[in-house]
Every structure is written in C-alpha cells, then in structure tokens.
Amino acid sequence: MPPDRRAASHQQTSGLAATFTLAAMSLGYGVVQLDVTIVNTALNAIGASLGGGVAELQWVVSAYTIAFAAFILTAGALGDRIGAKRIFMAGFAIFTAASVACAVAPDAATLIAARCVQGLAAAILVPNSLALLRHAYEDEKARGRAVGVWAAGASLALTAGPFVGGGLIALVGWRAIFL
Numbered sequence: 001m002p003p004d005r006r007a008a009s010h011q012q013t014s015g016l017a018a019t020f021t022l023a024a025m026s027l028g029y030g031v032v033q034l035d036v037t038i039v040n041t042a043l044n045a046i047g048a049s050l051g052g053g054v055a056e057l058q059w060v061v062s063a064y065t066i067a068f069a070a071f072i073l074t075a076g077a078l079g080d081r082i083g084a085k086r087i088f089m090a091g092f093a094i095f096t097a098a099s100v101a102c103a104v105a106p107d108a109a110t111l112i113a114a115r116c117v118q119g120l121a122a123a124i125l126v127p128n129s130l131a132l133l134r135h136a137y138e139d140e141k142a143r144g145r146a147v148g149v150w151a152a153g154a155s156l157a158l159t160a161g162p163f164v165g166g167g168l169i170a171l172v173g174w175r176a177i178f179l
Contacts, residue, residue, distance in 0.1 A: 018146070021136040025129035026150050028092055030157035032122040035064065035099075037161030038168075038177045039115075045174035052108035059112045067119025076127030084131035091124030102178040 043057045050056075079087040098121055101114035133150060137143035168176040 018136040026153040033154040033158040038165035041165035042174040056108040063116040064119035071123035075124040079128040084128040088128040095121035
C-alpha cells in the first residue's frame with residue numbers, strides 16, 4: 001500500500017478507535033452519574049422491602065458518595081502508575097459486580113456495603129475515563145469536543161436517573177435499578 005494510502009487508513013482506524021473510546025468512556029461515566037440519582041427514587045421501595053429506618057436509607061445513598069469522594073484521587077494516581085486502561089477495566093468489572101450485589105442484597109446492611117463498593121468503583125472509573133480520552137484525542141480541539149460529549153452524556157444520565165428509576169420501579173421493582 002502506498003505511504004499516503006497507509007496514512008489515510010491509519011487515520012481512519014485511529015479515528016474509529018477514538019470514537020469507540022469516547023463511547024466507552026461516556027458509558028462508564030454515565031453509569032456513575034446515573035447511579036447518583038436513580039437510587040433516590042427507590043428509597044421508599046427499598047425501605048418497604050428490606051426494612052430499616054431512615055438512617056439505613058440515608059446510608060444507602062451516602063455510602064456511594066463517601067466512597068467515591070474518598071478514593072477518586074487515589075484511583076487517578078493508580079491509573080497513572082499502572083495504566084488508565086487496565087484500571088478503568090477493573091473499575092468497570094468491580095462496578096458491575098457491586099451492582100449485581102446491590103440488586104440481590106437480602107438486607108439493608110448488605111445493600112449499604114455493596115453501595116460502598118459501587119462508590120469505590122465509580123471513583124476508579126471517572127479519572128481514568130478522562131485519562132483515556134486524553135490519550136485517544138491528541139489534538140487539543142478534538143479532545144475538548146470529546147470531553148464535552150463525555151460531560152454532556154454524564155449530565156444527561158444524571159438528570160435521567162429519577163425518570164428511569166421511577167419507570168423501572170413501577171414496571172419491574174427497585175432491584176432493577178441496579179441492573
């Protein structure tokens with residue numbers, strides 16, 4: 001293949017790879033943001049199903065937020081040392097496992113512990129998704145647009161949480177919000 005066709009093919013492939021990276025990173029950040037608000041709509045149903053008082057229900061929400069805030073800087077540094085891709089993939093696997101644990105939690109204490117693990121995984125996902133975008137988009141303008149799409153998707157997920165949560169609770173039950 002002539003050098004100019006090879007370069008065009010490489011640009012097309014790397015452009016496609018960057019688009020897939022943006023989609024995956026947006027999905028990762030989107031589920032983190034969705035989980036911030038979707039749980040609030042389920043608190044009444046969770047309380048009725050698992051028992052427990054207001055304190056336990058507050059911890060269902062707070063455990064996620066506290067773990068997220070406590071580990072976000074460490075998770076970013078870990079991605080810098082070990083590799084953002086590897087850490088992001090581990091974070092997504094942990095987030096998925098914690099979500100399943102939330103969905104099958106037999107009691108409030110188990111749900112709170114699983115939400116804490118979800119928060120830890122969320123802390124792993126966010127800084128490493130941004131680092132992977134930085135690697136995928138070398139051009140500053142393109143990177144700025146990609147980060148804008150990434151943030152817009154997360155904002156959409158954040159605002160959709162109560163609507164999606166309400167629909168899932170009405171149709172399937174509160175456990176569906178974690179799946």
